[in-house]
Amino acid sequence: MNKSTIYKCMAIAGLSFTYQACKLPAVTQRTENKTVPLAYAQANGQDTTNSAKTIWKDFFKDQYLNALIDTALKNNQELNVTMQEIEVSRAEIRARKGEYLPFAGIRAAGGVEKVGRYTSQGANDANTDIKPGRETPDPLPDYLITAYASWEVDIWHKLRNSKKAAVARYLSSVEGRNFMVTNLVAEIADSYYELLALDNQLEILKQNIGIQNNALKIVRIQKEAAHVTELAVQRFEAQVLKTRSMQYDIQQQITETENHINYLLGRFPQPIPRDDNGFEKLDLMPIQAGLPSQLLSNRPDIRQAEMDLAASKLDVKVAKARFYPSLNISASIGYNAFSPAFLFNMPQSLIYSLIGEVIQPVVNRNAIKANYSSANAKQLQAVYKYEQKVLNAYVEVTNQMAKISNLEQGYDLRSKQVQALSRSVRISNDLFRSTRADYMEVLLTQRDALEARFDLIDTKKQQINARINVYQALGGGWQ
Template identity: 65%
Template sequence: MYKSHLNRYIIAIGISAAAAGCKAPAIATLPASKAVPELYGNTKDTVNVSNMPWKSFFKDQNLVALIDTALKNNQELMVTLQEIEIAKNEIRIRKGALLPTVGARVGTGVEKVGRYTSQGAGDASTDIAPGKEVPDPLTDLSLSAYANWEVDIWKKLRNSKKAAVSRYLSSIEGKNFVLTNLIAEVANSYYELMALDSQLEIVKQNIELQKNALEIVKVQKEAARTTELAVQKFQAEVLASRSLEFDILQQIKETENKINLLLGRYPEPIKRDKSNFLDLLPSAVNSGIPSQLLANRPDIKQAELELTAAKLDVKVARAEFYPSLDISAAVGLQAFKPSYLFRFPESVLYSLAGDLAGPLINRNAIKAEFNSANAKQLQAMYNYERIILNAYLEVSNQLSKISNLEKSYGLKSQQVNALNRSIEVSNDLFKSARADYFEVLMTQRDALESKLELIETKKEQLNAVVNVYRDLGGGWK
């Protein structure tokens, strides 16, 4: 009677524990995502340059060869590929948790119990025929297989596996994002190198022009038509230009080494076309519509997959509030003498047990884990929205930059032509004593600055096209 009441109390406590364990807090509601604008400007053309493979987008074969080498050897890309391997192995770990753990066990041991213990006293009182008594000390030999399995009642393990899959796919998108940035960085550095080559050539031409002007001033000084001050001013201008030449040479060296670093190799010359840089024409850009960013930008898809994984993590953390069901089983052979080990069925052992357990009193750690998962979910949501907004603004900025640079380049070209003509006019006027040396110096200096600015504007044009190709999600396909 007493045992019956006791069993009822145990059952009642178990049911209460299970009910208490099943109470879990609600998952936080995510805010609604903001809609992406329909257009960048007035165009509704859905043709998107990001769908073009990078080998077709870049026409310079020297640049294509450099990018191809970078994609094979770049160390940052290699690190990202290992992150993909890590994420892939994480899936295997989560998948393994869904299956039973099966193992084999072989064991031996010896046990000597005291005579004045319950076990020893019991053995002494047993009437066993001589030669049939239990050995003392008692050995133990066993050979068995065992299995443990957590039954995934609340989909905790399956959701954990799905989260690992999402993170694996996210790591692939991360690799694609590294690809787009690497291609753009190599291309921008290549155009920077070509611009520096062009600027160096302009400076060398300007030095020759200044040297000729210096010789004219020296002749005029001997004819008492000018002073030593003019000679020294022209001499200083030549020295300043020669100093600028070495500054550009150093920039060329650093830019070459920057490209070599991206290519994962030690310094060596960068093969490139050193013809007129100003003749290069930027590629035409079709930006498509903003909604295409969601499918083309790897960083947006990466953030979306991270958000998916974060949502699954919340479900996993919530399942910790519920009872878990563990099943264990074993089968094998056991005996105290080797000769008895393979006697059937006397030496056979087997077991089967189920265990339902859930948190009852101290659930603070589980609550903290769940709250953290909820916060990370919101964090992933805001990060996803931030990346979409940033992507739209990047494209918008680059499209505006392309348009404004095109107008600026046209005006700077006219400025350079005007200053080139003014150099000839100032030299003629100086020779006929109708202009002083200061006007000649300022004209030459203005012409040099305008030519260098024109080259810089051309480089910015080419870089803007590369950047908009990257920002639209081109290069990784």
């Protein structure tokens, strides 16, 4: 075989390596859909005013609630755990950045070596004279001081893209922290207003117990006058006992709600300061939904999904670059001698090296292909998760805005119901005193009035919670 044939074979082999490096597995690609409706279903026009831009201290006017939220943002354990995850992501950026910079170091070593006389090295060393009449020391010491460096030339931007992916994941962790803040602020506000509602229900219950006790006294007087039987007395007494037992159920709910707030604040149970006067007349927080497109910039979970998507795209590029040849350069320079006395003799003890190598995977690339396919699949996952976050955000805002509208109408009707039943309680008591109404009518009227007032408080609480939920769904609370 002549030289020309050999060169042709080498050229064909080189071309085949290049072809294998460039031939990548076919993978499905998909671009995320960032379009959202121009306006919400319940919105009139396209008002850009958005309550998410309002900081939570201005959105919630209650000084006690704001103090609780401020404490939670400092002490909540889950939030602090997330902060450490952010630190981990920041450290990952430094690690990835260091990978595409040269690695350099200084090495110093010393040792001794005894070789066999009848070895190739021993046979040669035996004939080496350092000075006339002096052979190589046996055993032979070895001293070394050298500086070395190695560098992978980032031809295909594999290392830079890996660093960019780490940056995207760091930004994702920051947005994850912001999303947790929105949830924490909303959960504390929900629990706080639930506590106010329970306080008012307890106060209503105490008032109702007073009304029922007065009715019980009247029934006993009526029994002595032989206008009613003992059955009426027992029925009224049973109703009083039932209402009194409800008082302890509410007190238990108050205790559990207080403890839940304390848990969110990262502290042991203690009383929660609050102003529970006038809950039924409490001013509702104004809410403006703005435009659906603003969700893309206001919602931390959407921005987190966007950062995860950006990182997954960079991961695909990194995985793709592994199919291509990598160029590594290594160099070293220093001194090497068998005696410290000769260690810095120039140029006899000087050593240096410069090596460049190209590495191209050719055979058994299944691991690289699997990693590339996995990166593509994770990218598609990130696309679907991003679209899911956008859709979920729009649905959440739409549902809560509809809930606000429906609760306003329901609250007006329940208010009229409470007023009517309050009048009927007075009327039934007056009629019962004059023996013109049956005791069952009095009992049923009192029960209906109590339930109606409880429902009114519950509706008020739902109105407040709906506004808090819209504020959260719009992306408010983390600023």
